[in-house]
Amino acid sequence: MLGFPVGIFVANGLEWYFHKAWLHEYPSKYRNSPFFTHIAHHKRARLNHFNDEGYAESMFKNAEIYNEKTALIGLAGAATIFLPVAPFFTAGLYYGIWNYWKVHAKSHLDPEYAQKRIPWRYDHHMTSNQNANWCVTRPWFDYIMGTRITAEASETETNPLGMKLPIWLEKPVNSAARRLLKKSYSKIEQNSKKDQSDLKKGIEEELA
Numbered sequence: 001m002l003g004f005p006v007g008i009f010v011a012n013g014l015e016w017y018f019h020k021a022w023l024h025e026y027p028s029k030y031r032n033s034p035f036f037t038h039i040a041h042h043k044r045a046r047l048n049h050f051n052d053e054g055y056a057e058s059m060f061k062n063a064e065i066y067n068e069k070t071a072l073i074g075l076a077g078a079a080t081i082f083l084p085v086a087p088f089f090t091a092g093l094y095y096g097i098w099n100y101w102k103v104h105a106k107s108h109l110d111p112e113y114a115q116k117r118i119p120w121r122y123d124h125h126m127t128s129n130q131n132a133n134w135c136v137t138r139p140w141f142d143y144i145m146g147t148r149i150t151a152e153a154s155e156t157e158t159n160p161l162g163m164k165l166p167i168w169l170e171k172p173v174n175s176a177a178r179r180l181l182k183k184s185y186s187k188i189e190q191n192s193k194k195d196q197s198d199l200k201k202g203i204e205e206e207l208a
């Protein structure tokens with residue numbers, strides 16, 4: 001049973017890694033790669049206040065959607081090797097992959113939902129530095145790796161789990177996270193401050 005939350009946690013790490021390495025770093029070096037459609041997605045979202053109507057289209061009409069869906073189906077297929085030995089873990093991975101699709105697609109059709117429910121994702125697209133905030137469904141690995149940049153454009157989450165928690169629980173969660181992830185938190189604070197001042201000066205980090 002414990003395998004299920006572990007699978008969700010690993011899926012969050014995969015979100016962070018694939019998004020950073022394969023959807024940003026790789027196409028910025030190889031502009032002819034199929035992953036370059038993600039850079040196009042960024043440009044579209046940026047110009048349309050986070051909206052990307054492509055998410056309402058069929059995957060057979062829209063290359064970005066086709067690439068994203070086939071990559072996710074491929075990942076789910078690869079995850080199946082764990083099924084005979086760790087069924088709950090595999091179920092956690094499947095859930096994480098499905099949830100990624102659901103949350104990402106919904107957010108680009110409903111920017112208000114994104115601002116409130118997944119502010120880290122809204123910031124990924126809308127703040128001065130689009131090479132940060134790699135997580136989609138929850139911001140866990142952005143806190144672990146120190147790659148969260150908070151911005152005023154969205155309603156910043158009040159804890160690193162990115163979940164609504166009662167105050168009695170949120171306080172100890174926040175102080176434990178700050179204690180455990182001291183370096184990451186100072187990086188987050190520094191980068192968020194820099195982002196605020198860059199935004200005011202109209203400086204934007206090069207995307208690709």
Ligand SMILES: [Zn+2]
Nearest residue numbers: 023024038042
């Ligand atoms: Zn991106």
Ligand SMILES: [Zn+2]
Nearest residue numbers: 041104108125
């Ligand atoms: Zn997006």
